Amino acid sequence: MSSAPTATAPGAPPGGSPLADVTASETSLRRYLHGLPGVDAVGLEARAAMLGTRSIKNASKAHAIDLAISMIDLTTLEGADTPGKVRSLCAKGANPDPSDRTTPKVAAICVYPDMVATAKEALAGSGIHVASVATAFPAGRAALDVKLADTRDAVAAGADEIDMVIDRGAFLAGRYGKVFEEILAVKEACGTAHLKVIFENGELSTYDNIRRASWLAMLAGADFIKTSTGKVAVNATLPNTLLMLEAVRDFRAATGTQVGVKPAGGIRTSKDAIKYLVTVNETAGEDWLHPDWFRFGASSLLNDLLMQRQKLSTGHYSGPDYVTVD
Structure with a gap:
């Protein structure tokens, strides 16, 4: 559980009420969540578009590229994953550019639970975390005991981080208490491993x-x-990432507890990554510009970052064999 449970947050009734009271029942949780301010969709999208046009100078761009590399959860989540593919990905994450040892390492390697032990062994001594999806990823359609077993298996195999999926069906049906209790239970099953909670924003439909x-x-x-x-x-x-950054900013202001944000899927270019970093800085602030608080879930982004990094260093792009094809 997060610390500072007696603080109040935006959207609470006048006079405020402890967060412990907010989560005491399904009714209080629903009242609280539906009392949060509605999202101005036009304003949100306009601000995101504006932040996406910000340009930065080459010196800042070099720093941003290195920072983005250090924030990547380098990911393979395919049915055809093999131990050899995972070991190769781990080697790439630990040494992204063998021709330039100043290149940062990635933050984590993200795999299915059955590949955690392989990744853990391959990354021994590297300082790179092993992240594992769990809880019947990606649909999350399984009984709670199955989800908890999935989580415990990954942690027992050495996972440092667990990426769980919420039950979107329960959430969309307004069964917030069920979703809350599942997150609590998975958090407990994580032990010392950090918990990332995946919403699947494309299925949640609305900014609210x-x-x-x-x-x-x-x-x-x-x-x-x-x-x-x-x-x-x-x-x-x-x-939607901007909206989540606003939420973690406001949550820390209310409770003193800082929570990280991880956009995942579809971020493929250095230009895209820099837009996200600008948005982090302008929305949540510099405290979130660190791999402990912001990650990119990506598989192909690293290659473009490496090519842009070399372009800044040498003035030209390398040939197609400069980076591996994962």
């Missing part, structure tokens, strides 16, 4: 739902809130 899901997950003790699985048509977007 994304704001409610953000507060619900943070109230339940999420260490990170994550946009998406990367397995649906609509994944991370700048507006």
